[in-house]
Amino acid sequence: MKKTSKVLTVILAALLIATLLPGTAFAADLQDVSESGTIGGDTTVDKAVINVVVPTNVNFALNPLEIGQSGNQVTTADYILVNKSNVPVAASFYLDAVLGTGVT
DSSP states (O other): OHHHHHHHHHHHHHHHHHHHHHHHHHHHHHTOOOOOOOOOOOOOOOOOOOOEEOOSOOOEEEOTTOTTSSSOSEEEOOOOOEEOSSSOOOOOOOOOOOOOTTOO
8 A cells, every 4th residue: 555655646746747847938938038119009998887777666565474475574576777887887786674763
């Protein structure tokens, strides 16, 4: 068992060394910067326009006894946010209820 583990260790070490050699050769090629120059070009960047359509009316229902629900006392339909921006936008929407004073 010891002999096979030593052989596997030698093979693994040889493979690791073999994979490092090409990487150092490529790095040596990239480091040769004997000439300098500039590259010209025209670039334009569009202005980001953020436009997200959110629901204007959020209907919900209170279910204090949790009848027919899986632990939810406030139920609501699924509402969709629509991204009409010219860039990707991450947006989320959630309903938050705060217990008022004198309410048990």
